[in-house]
Amino acid sequence: MSMFTRAKKRLGKFFQNIFRRKRSRIGIYGPPNAGKTTLANRIVRDCSGDAIGPVSEIPHETRRARRREDVVITGANGNTLLLDIVDTPGVTTKIDYHEFLEYGLEQDEAISRAREATEGVAEAMHWLREDIHGVIYVMDSTLDPFMQVNIMMVGIIESRDLPVVIVANKTDLPDAAPSRIKSAFPQHPVISLSGLEGTNMEELYDMMTEHFR
Amino acid sequence: MIQGVQIELISADRLTNLTTMERIRTILDSVMLGNIVVLEHGLTPDEQSMLIEVTMREIRPGGFSGIEMETYPGKEAESGGLFGRLFKGKKPRQGRMTVIGPAGQLKMLKIERDRLVAWASLTSGG
Numbered sequence: 397m398s399m400f401t402r403a404k405k406r407l408g409k410f411f412q413n414i415f416r417r418k419r420s421r422i423g424i425y426g427p428p429n430a431g432k433t434t435l436a437n438r439i440v441r442d443c444s445g446d447a448i449g450p451v452s453e454i455p456h457e458t459r460r461a462r463r464r465e466d467v468v469i470t471g472a473n474g475n476t477l478l479l480d481i482v483d484t485p486g487v488t489t490k491i492d493y494h495e496f497l498e499y500g501l502e503q504d505e506a507i508s509r510a511r512e513a514t515e516g517v518a519e520a521m522h523w524l525r526e527d528i529h530g531v532i533y534v535m536d537s538t539l540d541p542f543m544q545v546n547i548m549m550v551g552i553i554e555s556r557d558l559p560v561v562i563v564a565n566k567t568d569l570p571d572a573a574p575s576r577i578k579s580a581f582p583q584h585p586v587i588s589l590s591g592l593e594g595t596n597m598e599e600l601y602d603m604m605t606e607h608f609r
Numbered sequence: 610m611i612q613g614v615q616i617e618l619i620s621a622d623r624l625t626n627l628t629t630m631e632r633i634r635t636i637l638d639s640v641m642l643g644n645i646v647v648l649e650h651g652l653t654p655d656e657q658s659m660l661i662e663v664t665m666r667e668i669r670p671g672g673f674s675g676i677e678m679e680t681y682p683g684k685e686a687e688s689g690g691l692f693g694r695l696f697k698g699k700k701p702r703q704g705r706m707t708v709i710g711p712a713g714q715l716k717m718l719k720i721e722r723d724r725l726v727a728w729a730s731l732t733s734g735g
Contacts, residue, residue: 487661488675489661489664489675489676489677489678489712490664490668490674490675490676490677490712490713491665491668491674491675492674492675492712492713493670493671507670507671510668510670511670514665514666514668515665517661517662517665518661518662518665518666521658521659521661521662521665522662524658525655525658542720544678544679544680544717544720547680548654548657548661548678551654551657552654552655552657552658554654555653555654555655556654
């Protein structure tokens with residue numbers, strides 16, 4: 397890409413930020429079972445009294461990107477923000493239907509879940525490249541943050557110049573170590589919370605109103 | 610009969626002359642044959658995103674189940690301020706040396722900032 401094209405692209409982004417769009421589309425991304433749908437439900441419930449989708453301990457419960465329009469986020473600082481929230485399938489590089497058999501699913505059901513999950517992940521990647529203006533990246537704070545999918549996804553988000561807030565989720569669990577996520581990604585804001593219990597959501601809303609404007 | 614895993618080391622030069630989709634197909638076709646691919650230079654973030662998408666479309670229940678891919682964690686993103694970002698441009702970040710193999714056959718044992726330890730099984734699912 398020439399220097400001129402690069403400068404033009406950056407100027408475009410600069411002016412886009414000055415004349416901000418009225419409504420941003422925020423994608424909730426992360427690996428499977430990080431608690432993305434639980435968090436999406438919590439945000440949507442807090443802000444509109446509704447839910448976005450079902451949750452399950454079986455990975456890949458969310459197999460299609462789901463969008464909730466016109467969610468109004470209000471921070472404790474008084475700032476408000478109108479958003480579309482997009483809950484996406486967990487991003488991974490592998491899906492084996494045998495994994496679902498371990499959760500008691502019948503073979504046909506497991507195969508069909510695997511097929512839908514592969515389509516869902518491909519779709520989520522496509523959304524990220526084409527239709528998302530900002531990202532809430534959700535990690536399970538009981539797990540190693542240096543999982544390849546986290547490193548790769550944060551790199552992809554950075555390369556697209558998308559604003560990102562990282563959520564260190566599941567702080568209600570005894571093994572939670574959100575500080576590991578903060579040390580792994582010091583270049584981004586990290587909010588520790590429990591989507592399940594709804595703790596520390598105010599800090600997330602404050603960060604969202606500052607970061608996704 | 611000697612059994613083993615084929616390891617394919619791909620130089621940066623070889624990939625430079627290919628288009629994004631050709632690069633992804635080169636890697637994925639080799640991994641789908643059961644090979645472990647080592648890239649001298651990794652893929653750009655956009656290429657990684659495409660690789661995930663194409664991999665998902667190749668997964669077949671009972672057959673190919675995806676890839677295992679590891680690279681060293683990158684360094685913190687550099688920010689040169691508005692002026693720098695406008696006029697210097699940001700080089701598309703090229704990954705560092707990357708190992709890609711069939712899921713279930715390649716397992717990473719240790720991932721540090723400057724060291725990867727991998728284990729490869731002779732059979733899939735192992």
